[in-house]
Amino acid sequence: xxxxxxxxxxxxxxxxxxxxxxxxxxxxxxxxxxxxxxxxxxxxxxxxxxxxxxxxxxxxxxxxxxxxxxxxxxxxxxxxxxxxxxxxxxxxxxxxxxxxxxxxxxxxxxxxxxxxxxx
Amino acid sequence: xxxxxxxxxxxxxxxxxxxxxxxxxxxxxxxxxxxxxxxxxxxxxxxxxxxxxxxxxxxxxxxxxxxxxxxxxxxxxxxxxxxxxxxxxxxxxxxxxxxxxxxxxxxxxx
Numbered sequence: 001x002x003x004x005x006x007x008x009x010x011x012x013x014x015x016x017x018x019x020x021x022x023x024x025x026x027x028x029x030x031x032x033x034x035x036x037x038x039x040x041x042x043x044x045x046x047x048x049x050x051x052x053x054x055x056x057x058x059x060x061x062x063x064x065x066x067x068x069x070x071x072x073x074x075x076x077x078x079x080x081x082x083x084x085x086x087x088x089x090x091x092x093x094x095x096x097x098x099x100x101x102x103x104x105x106x107x108x109x110x111x112x113x114x115x116x117x118x119x
Numbered sequence: 120x121x122x123x124x125x126x127x128x129x130x131x132x133x134x135x136x137x138x139x140x141x142x143x144x145x146x147x148x149x150x151x152x153x154x155x156x157x158x159x160x161x162x163x164x165x166x167x168x169x170x171x172x173x174x175x176x177x178x179x180x181x182x183x184x185x186x187x188x189x190x191x192x193x194x195x196x197x198x199x200x201x202x203x204x205x206x207x208x209x210x211x212x213x214x215x216x217x218x219x220x221x222x223x224x225x226x227x228x229x
Contacts, residue, residue: 044222
């Protein structure tokens with residue numbers, strides 16, 4: 001069974017930092033791209049970032065470029081999202097998602113970790 | 120990148136068919152056959168229902184089907200069941216090497 005378990009969310013002040021982690025199991029982790037997708041409370045989904053399977057290539061949404069960094073440790077089946085210079089508009093539920101045969105879609109999702117940016 | 124455009128809500132009765140539209144541009148939906156649909160029940164993670172316009176992952180009922188014409192994609196659910204009541208999101212790959220989602224559509228099964 002494929003499982004994705006996010007952690008690291010919490011309450012942080014504007015301008016602060018958080019590091020999210022996603023522990024994966026049940027599949028060959030180093031074969032698939034991994035992504036983060038966020039959902040604002042009561043609103044829709046927003047793709048945040050993707051990293052390819054070896055970890056050599058990354059992509060970011062314009063809204064987080066220069067502030068967020070995605071990385072992965074294939075030896076530990078874990079993907080990370082380092083979030084710096086956080087803004088109130090970054091408040092959301094952050095999902096970790098496994099890429100399908102192409103990175104452009106997400107065939108398994110975690111349950112999410114909530115990030116709240118507020119003073 | 121602007122979000123894809125979906126109707127805020129649709130409704131139907133059990134057994135009926137409904138279609139949810141998703142409109143983009145030539146830079147996303149119109150440019151690639153990389154359109155995807157996700158179902159999300161309240162308090163749950165999204166679930167992939169359709170990939171690459173019209174393909175169903177294993178386990179998704181054949182009542183769900185997808186199509187595309189020009190810059191607009193569609194999800195059709197036939198033989199509506201009460202458990203189909205959920206939010207539905209479309210997404211597409213874009214020319215900027217990003218993924219964009221629609222705003223979501225709430226399906227109510229009356």
